[in-house]
Amino acid sequence: MGAALRRIQIGSALSAFGLGFTVPYLYVYVAQVRDLGAGTAGVVLGVFAMAALAVLPFTGRAIDRRGPLPVLIVASVIASLGALALGLASQVTAAVPAAAVLGAGTAVMQPALATMLVRCTGPSTRTRAFAMQFFLQNLGLGIGGLVGGQIVDTSRPASFTLLFLIEAVMFLVLGAIAATVRMPRTSVAAPGVAADGATPRGGLRVLLSHRAMVQLCVLGFVVFFACYGQFESGLAAYGTEAAGIEPSTLGVALAANTAVIVIAQFVVLRLVERRRRTRVVAAVGLIWAFAWIVAGYAGLGHGSQTMATAAMISTYALFGLGESMLSPTVAPLVADLAPEAMVGQYNSAFALCKQLALAVGPAVGGPMGASLHGPYIVTFVLFSLGITALALRLGRRLTPVQDQPSLANVPSRVVAVSVPQEAAAEVPAPVAAVH
Structure with missing residues (x-):
C-alpha cells in the first residue's frame, strides 16, 4: 500500500x-x-x-x-x-x-x-x-x-x-x-460530467438512468436486509425464542462470525479476485440460503439443545464466510461503475440503500423471528436465493472488465467506468464503442 x-x-x-x-x-x-x-x-x-x-x-x-x-x-x-x-x-x-x-x-x-x-x-x-x-x-x-x-x-x-x-x-x-x-489529483473527466470536474445538476438523474447501478443498489438492499439487518434483531429473537439458546450464546455466535471473517478474508480473496464478481455474489446467496436452513434446523428440527446451539453458531459463521466474499466484490464494483466526478454520489447512494435495509430489516425480522418461526426462515431463504438471481442478472449488464477486473491488461480508471445510458449518447463514437 x-x-x-x-x-x-x-x-x-x-x-x-x-x-x-x-x-x-x-x-x-x-x-x-x-x-x-x-x-x-x-x-x-x-x-x-x-x-x-x-x-x-x-x-x-x-x-x-x-x-x-x-x-x-x-x-x-x-x-x-x-x-x-x-x-x-x-x-x-x-x-x-x-x-x-x-x-x-x-x-x-x-x-x-x-x-x-x-x-x-x-x-x-x-x-x-x-x-x-x-x-x-x-x-x-x-x-x-x-x-x-x-x-x-x-x-x-x-x-x-x-x-x-x-x-x-x-x-x-x-x-x-x-x-x-495527501490525496492524488484526479484529472479524468467522465461522460456526463462537466470538463472542469464539477458535478452536473442532473447528477441524480444520471445515476438513476444508469441501470447497472440501480440494479446494484437493489442487490445491496437485499444483501443487507437478509443478513446485517437480522443479526441483532430477527435472528437473535429467533435464536432465543425458537432455538432456546441462552442470550450469552449470541455473543459467542457473533464472535464466531468475526473470527471467520478475520481468518478467511485473505484466503477467500485469493479465490475470488480472479473470478467474476457477480458469480461470487451469487455464490454468497447460496451460502446464506444454506445458513438459514441450518438456522431452521436449530429452531424447528426438535434436536438436542446442544445441536441447536451448535447450529445457531454455525449460522453466524456461515454468514461471516459470505461477508468475506462480499467485501472484495460489491464495494469496488460501485466505484468502477461510477463516472470520475460522481464517485462520492455513487458511494453515498449505495450507503443509503444499505442504511435503509438496516432500518427496515429489524422492523420486519424482529417480530417474525420472535413469533413466526417457520415463515421467518422460509422468507429469508427466499431472500438469499433472490441475491443469487439478482447477481446473475446484474452480470449481464456489466462489461467483462467490470465483472472481472483481472481481465484488464493495463489498469485504467476509464476502462472501469460504465457509462449511464443518457450520458452515453453524448460520448464520441470511439469511446462509446469501448463500452
Whole structure:
C-alpha cells in the first residue's frame, strides 16, 4: 500500500475500534444504566438510524464538490461531539439529539472513506484495498467490543461514559490521520460530467438512468436486509425464542462470525479476485440460503439443545464466510461503475440503500423471528436465493472488465467506468464503442 492508502486504512480501523466500545452496549446504556426505559432506548436507536438516512442524500454531492478529505474530517468531528454528548446524557432530551448527531457523523464517514480508497487505488488494486478495509474494521470492532466488555459496569454510569469518551477520541484520531493524507489529483473527466470536474445538476438523474447501478443498489438492499439487518434483531429473537439458546450464546455466535471473517478474508480473496464478481455474489446467496436452513434446523428440527446451539453458531459463521466474499466484490464494483466526478454520489447512494435495509430489516425480522418461526426462515431463504438471481442478472449488464477486473491488461480508471445510458449518447463514437 502507498502511504496515503495505509493511513486511510489505519484511521478506518481505529474508528471501528472506537465504535466497538459502544455499539454492543448502547441499548443497555440507555435503558438500564441511565434508567430511561426500553422505549426510550428504542427511540435512541431509531434516531441513530434515521439521522443517517437524513444526511446521506446530501453527502455524495458534498464529497464530489469539496473532496472526500474535508468531508471526512468534518464528519469525524461531528461524530466525536455526538459520542461525547451521548456519554454524558442522563435525560431523554439530551440522549435523543446526541444519538442523531452521532448517527449523522458516522454515516457520512462511510462514503467519504470509500471515495478516498477509490482515489488512492486503481482497478487492479481496489479489490484488495476494500477487502483490507473490511478485515481491519471487523478486527477493530471485535477488539473494541472485547475491551469495552472488560470496562463496563452497569452499576457505574461513569464506566459507560469512559467508553463513549474513548469512542470520541478515536473519531478525532481518524480526523487527525486523514488531515495528513495527501490525496492524488484526479484529472479524468467522465461522460456526463462537466470538463472542469464539477458535478452536473442532473447528477441524480444520471445515476438513476444508469441501470447497472440501480440494479446494484437493489442487490445491496437485499444483501443487507437478509443478513446485517437480522443479526441483532430477527435472528437473535429467533435464536432465543425458537432455538432456546441462552442470550450469552449470541455473543459467542457473533464472535464466531468475526473470527471467520478475520481468518478467511485473505484466503477467500485469493479465490475470488480472479473470478467474476457477480458469480461470487451469487455464490454468497447460496451460502446464506444454506445458513438459514441450518438456522431452521436449530429452531424447528426438535434436536438436542446442544445441536441447536451448535447450529445457531454455525449460522453466524456461515454468514461471516459470505461477508468475506462480499467485501472484495460489491464495494469496488460501485466505484468502477461510477463516472470520475460522481464517485462520492455513487458511494453515498449505495450507503443509503444499505442504511435503509438496516432500518427496515429489524422492523420486519424482529417480530417474525420472535413469533413466526417457520415463515421467518422460509422468507429469508427466499431472500438469499433472490441475491443469487439478482447477481446473475446484474452480470449481464456489466462489461467483462467490470465483472472481472483481472481481465484488464493495463489498469485504467476509464476502462472501469460504465457509462449511464443518457450520458452515453453524448460520448464520441470511439469511446462509446469501448463500452
